[in-house]
Amino acid sequence: SLKLEPGSPIVETSLAEQLGISKTPVRDALQELEREGFVTRVFFKGTYVTDVTMKDIREVFQLRAVLEGLAARIAAPVLTDDDLRAIAGHLEQAQLALGQGDLARCSERGQQIHHAIRRRIDNERLAVIIANLDDHLTRLRGLSDQISGRLNKSLVEHGRVLAALERRDPDAAERAMRDHLFSVLHDLQQSGMQRHDGETE
Helix, strand or coil, rough: CCCCCCCCCCCCCHHHHHCCCCCCHHHHHHHHHHHHCEEECCCEEEEEEECCCCHHHHHHHHHHHHHHHHHHHHHHHCCCCHHHHHHHHHHHHHHHHHHHHCCCHHHHHHHHHHHHHHHCCCCHHHHHHHHHHHHHHHHHHHHHHHCCCCHHHHHHHHHHHHHHHCCCCCHHHHHHHHHHHHHHHHHHHHHHHHHHHHHHH
């Protein structure tokens, strides 16, 4: 959620006190987070929240574009009318939230669109692989939501995904979902390059 910013130090004793538990489960959790790439241990220095690099962003979104595009393709012929109404409802709520300036709720509703599509795919392995990337996406989504105009773009792109699903068009659904996620990647890369340019001036 970016409550602990990338690069922030993590002290086991302090974290255990905050959570009201012993250091052992904290240490176990940090080992798991290290395996998943969320924290980095530096010998003789300590544990830190792992930085988010442009390489991380590129790898996650390239994978998601392919995998979620496939999920949309599989889902297009099998989504029920109720499923489509639910997706349309999430899109409408996202639009309302953005109009009210509630970026977090807008982003959450957008994510519900992705979840609603994935729930209908009859491919457990695909669903598991996508779910394994979700925690990483949470951090990246927090970064992308801060880009001016990004959520507006996502609303339009989600609308194209929904339109393709309503036509029961697997090719168009896959293409629209891939285009959406590559669009987010492009904006994150542009934003990252601008920040880098600003730092070197």
